[in-house]
Amino acid sequence: MDDAIQLKYTVSPEDFTRAGEASGDLKKVLKQIGVSPEAIRRVSIAMYEGEINMVIHANGGEITVYVTPSQVKMILQDSGPGIPDVEKAMQAGWSTASANIRSLGFGAGMGLPNMKKYTDDLQIETVLGVGTTVTMIVNF
């Protein structure tokens, strides 16, 4: 991906005042370079869900995004607790979010299902106690 635009974001843990900033910035960049509204929406949904997951579950982390003329690749890396049961986590409605998180409007168990639905490829590598890397690709 030598010809790709590379963007890097740091996601702060438990900081809902900044949650969504990375997604918002990426959306602006994609708009500026003329990506279609439909593709931008798919990227925005996937990126925001991933960003929120990092805030809620993983003590924050780092996001690296590669943008080429034909795709966006988002790599979300955290050093959180890992996902004990990925299959369960992928089920719509399944959530381990706390009551406090739910009171903010999250915890519907739609995060990973949305990320899968709106991307062309979703890969999750997770190790308990070490962290999780989520890689998502949206093709234009």
Next chain:
Amino acid sequence: MTVNDLISSGIFELVNEGDQPEAEIEKLFCCDLLSIAMSRAPSGCAWVTVMGNMNTLAVASLCDAACIILAEGVRLDDVASVKAVQQGITVFRTDLPIFEAAIAVWDRLHA
């Protein structure tokens, strides 16, 4: 109906006038769960909700919602109020329940 038209109608209290008052309100959307709103809120919608925190603003911005209408007497918290100004999002509030607030917009959309 544009956001400006909704402001002029005076049916809701204007909390913040955003930077796109000429945006067309094309649809109505009612939802409080942000993950569902994120994936379902149509671009150009008037989004009626009782979630008055800054995550609502982030979702509205990412979804290109035309405006947010806070129902049931809900107010934006302080952080969200600042964010609404920064992000240029039009926010209304009303004491009406969600359904009645949505119907009030619907009636004007289909007048």
